[in-house]
Amino acid sequence: MLITKENEEYKAALSDVSEDQLPEGDVTVAVEYSTLNYKDGLAITGSSPVVRKFPMVPGVDIAGTVIDSLGNQFKAGDKVILNGWGVGETHWGGLAEKARLKSEWLVPLPAAFSTKQAMAIGTAGYTAMLCVMALERQGVTPDKGDILVTGAVGGVGSVAVSLLAKLGYSVVASTGRADQADYLKELGASDIINREELSAPGRPLGKERWAGAVDTVGSHTLANICAGTKYGGVVTACGLAQGMDLPATVMPFILRGVILNGIDSVYCPIETRIEAWNRLAQDLDTKHIDLITNEIKLSEAISAASDLMKGTIRGRAVVNVNA
Missing domain, CATH: 3.90.180.10 (Medium-chain alcohol dehydrogenases, catalytic domain)
Structure with a gap:
C-alpha cells in the first residue's frame, strides 16, 4: 500500500x-x-x-x-x-x-x-504490556483494588483486560459498545461501565473507585479517571482517541498522590521492548x-x-x- x-x-x-x-x-x-x-x-x-x-x-x-x-x-x-x-x-x-x-x-x-x-498482539498489545509493567513498577498489586481499562474493545484495551485478568487483577472495562459485554467478560473483565460515565466534563475530585488504570482515550476521560483514582493509585496514559487535551486540575495529584504515567511505545528502548515481549509470551492467555x-x-x-x-x-x- x-x-x-x-x-x-x-x-x-x-x-x-x-x-x-x-x-x-x-x-x-x-x-x-x-x-x-x-x-x-x-x-x-x-x-x-x-x-x-x-x-x-x-x-x-x-x-x-x-x-x-x-x-x-x-x-x-x-x-x-x-x-x-x-x-x-x-x-x-x-x-x-x-x-x-x-x-x-x-x-x-x-x-x-x-x-x-x-x-494479533502488535503495537497495541505491546503497549498494553508496557502499561501493566508500569502499574507493577509503581506497586499496584491485585489486592489494591480494581483496575480500569478504557477503550476496552479496542486493541490495547482487549489485550490489557486479558493480561490484567490473568495476573489476578479485578478489571473494570469501559466501552461505548454494550453489545460487546460478553466479549469483555470472556477476556476476564469483572465489571463493565459505559464510556459516557467518564467522557463528559467532571468534578476536579470524585469518589475513589480504582487503584489504577490503562487509558487509551485522553481528554475528559483521562481527567475523570485521575479524579476517581484511589490514594496512591497509578494511571497509565497511552492514547488520545477522545482528544489530546487534558482538562484536569492538580487536585488528584496533590491531595491523593495519584501518579500519571505516560507510556511511549514508539521509541521505547530495545531492552524494555524485549522484556515486554517476553512478558507477553509468559502472561498473555493464548486462547484470547x-x-x-x-x-x-x-x-x-x-x-x-x-x-x-x-x-x-x-x-x-x-x-x-x-x-
Missing part, C-alpha cells in the same frame, strides 16, 4: 514498486503479517498528518522472516517483529510484501508466538489471541482503516500482506 500526495491530493492505494525503491536499512524482511493500528487508520484515511514523507508505505507493525542482513545480529531465516520507530510515518512500513529496516529496530520473535499471533484477531487481506486494509476510525472493529485487525 502506497500513500501519495500530489498537488494536495492525498491518496492511499495498492501499488507495485521495485525492490530498489525500498528505503535504506541493513536488514531486508519478507513481511508475513502487519496490522492496522489507530495511527495506521489516521495515515491511510488522511485524518491526521501523521505521514511525514511521501510516498509512504503505512503499517507501524511488522512480522516476518529475514531475507538478508548486512550485520551479525540477524541472519537469513530469523523470525523478527517490529513495532514503531517511526515506521509508517518517516520510513516505509509493514503493509507491503517486503520491508528494509534497521537491525536495531527489530526484536526476535518469541518462540511462543507465530508471526500471525505476534501481529484468536478471540481478538480479525484477519484481513491487504486489499481490504483501506476500507478496514475507515472502519477502525469509526470504532467498529473489535480487537485487532491483522493484515495478511500476501493474501
